[in-house]
Amino acid sequence: MMNREELIAFEDKVAALFNDAQIRAPVHLYSGNEAEMIEVFKAIQPADWLFCSWRSHYQCLLKGVPQQDVLDEIMAGRSISLCFPSHRIYSSAIVGGVLPIAVGTAMALKRSGERAMVHCFMGEMTAETGIAHESMKYARNHSLPIRFIVEDNGKSVCTDTREAWNQPVLSFEGRRDSQVHHYHYSTHYPHAGAGQRVQF
Numbered sequence: 124m125m126n127r128e129e130l131i132a133f134e135d136k137v138a139a140l141f142n143d144a145q146i147r148a149p150v151h152l153y154s155g156n157e158a159e160m161i162e163v164f165k166a167i168q169p170a171d172w173l174f175c176s177w178r179s180h181y182q183c184l185l186k187g188v189p190q191q192d193v194l195d196e197i198m199a200g201r202s203i204s205l206c207f208p209s210h211r212i213y214s215s216a217i218v219g220g221v222l223p224i225a226v227g228t229a230m231a232l233k234r235s236g237e238r239a240m241v242h243c244f245m246g247e248m249t250a251e252t253g254i255a256h257e258s259m260k261y262a263r264n265h266s267l268p269i270r271f272i273v274e275d276n277g278k279s280v281c282t283d284t285r286e287a288w289n290q291p292v293l294s295f296e297g298r299r300d301s302q303v304h305h306y307h308y309s310t311h312y313p314h315a316g317a318g319q320r321v322q323f
């Protein structure tokens with residue numbers, strides 16, 4: 124599994140390529156959550172399914188997609204919705220878009236008896252939406268083999284999530300919950316891009 128330094132170096136490389144106008148499509152970078160991600164991945168097996176958002180470089184790398192394959196997709200403009208079916212990774216840039224698909228996959232796993240799990244990643248604003256609450260309720264009540272991971276950087280693009288909902292403690296924050304894992308991180312990258320305005 125890639126370590127913290129290798130993950131950071133990968134995102135820094137993508138940032139440099141983006142700022143150099145070599146990637147002609149949006150990129151959403153991670154930083155500051157490497158230790159949390161490595162911890163989360165200790166429970167993830169090769170047969171498990173991952174569902175991600177627009178921000179998914181670390182998940183692809185930690186699931187074992189070769190670095191060059193991830194970079195090739197990013198260079199081809201597909202960072203925003205990275206999919207590697209042979210690695211059981213599916214992403215969508217639609218807020219909440221993957222959640223019902225993740226729940227359906229978990230239901231299929233349960234029905235087939237296959238011993239695999241679904242791990243569904245989302246930001247904290249996504250976790251406050253109706254579709255997230257419904258997906259979690261359905262998964263919980265039907266005991267589906269799925270875990271939701273809420274990655275809280277405090278922001279929805281530029282909006283403060285807690286201010287938006289007038290809710291100092293978010294819905295899944297600070298709970299002991301086997302089905303929903305919530306963690307905080309603070310990133311030094313903006314929501315999208317790598318800090319420089321890029322013009323083609």
Ligand SMILES: Cc1ncc(C[n+]2csc(CCOP(=O)(O)OP(=O)(O)O)c2C)c(N)n1
Pocket residue numbers: 177178216217218219245246247248249250274276278279280284314
């Ligand atoms: C249906 C839909 N509405 C709006 C957007 C625009 N949008 C992209 S990311 C985002 C914020 C999501 O914030 P959060 O869930 O906290 O994730 P983060 O990017 O911070 O990881 C929004 C509103 C979108 N992609 N899809």
